[in-house]
Amino acid sequence: MKHPQKQLWRTASRIYHCLVSQDYATQLKLPFEDWWHCDRLIRKRQQAQRRGWNLAALKLERELKTSLAQLIQQLTTLHGELSSDSPQQQISSVGEIYAELLAIEEEFGELQLDLRAQSISVITERIELEGVYLGPFEICLDYGNQNTDGTLHYRVIARDPNPAITNDSVTHPHVQSEVVCEGEGQTVIRRSLEQGRLFDFFTMVASLLRTYNSESPYVALSDWDSVECTECADVVTASEQTRCGNCEITLCSECAKDCADCDSPFCHECLSHCDSCHGGCCTSCLKQCVQCNADCCQRCLLENERCSDCDAEETEETEEELPETHASAANPVTATAVQPDCLGETVVSA
């Protein structure tokens, strides 16, 4: 739907006023945050190397390379700005912003304007990366809101969300909770917003959504339909996952241990052990020995509800008593002498 010219002009005018009211004192500054981030990564990497955590060190090295590239890019931009003959900040005029809005409408087919909410948005085509369907995304620029660094705020909203199984808020490898992590595009995207180059802004965010950086995703596409084992943090496909029969946490096949009696899977915390055979058994299946109160699995608890140890003891005692019984029979006087009080007596009514 094409918007009336008047509506586009009003939007352009409002955006222009938002842009000129921004605090440009923050424009020329050294990228300290990125510097300290790199510094932290270097120290973490050194620590990992010292402790022999080779995989962690490699992962940190990769992250460091990306962060250093961003730092270099920011410094290059700063140098470029100072070397340029152009004025420091070139904010687009109302007319230019109007032309930008027309170009966006032409590029994306539809431009949604909301003067009351002070937002403009476009919707991308359905995005699929490496065979994983992510759906269309709405790129919504809230020009009435500013970020803490003075740039205009924007959101990336999944219109037909297919989030990662491990994290519902990750709707794209580089989008979490409607916030896109711009990576190498951070400087240019922010610069386009600062200058009111809205066409560049929307096309660059859309390009970012169509590109996958396997080095630094919130959730890797290879793990999109996978889940993390709560115990060992290993990643398994959704079809291979198991849930603990008691606390229902996600488990991999290695960490899920079956109860010896009911065969249901349980996590390490929820699986108890039989005091007799020490086999894994869930608390529902364990029963106490009536004699020693030991927790026993069904196999170790005998029909007389005694554990095998108690049963063996009782058998031994019975066997010890048996010769005495034979002896009493042979010598009735002795047998009478050892009889306890009241044995054989019966209450007779008067």
Added chain:
Amino acid sequence: MKLLLINNDGGGFADYIDVPSGTTVAQLFKQKMGDAVARDYLIRVNRQPCPPNQCLQDGDRISITPTKIEGARS
């Protein structure tokens, strides 16, 4: 003639440049982007799509935007 060039590959700052009259879009791209492949970029003249052999005019606004931008995690 004077053009406004917006190079979104890298810094993303806009700058006025002087080029000889009759310079085409492809020539300017080669001059500014070196060995980069044109199909990896969205090139617009005055916000409109343009053919490679289009001659640039004084006061034109040229934007060069990469079509592949790698995001990250925060």
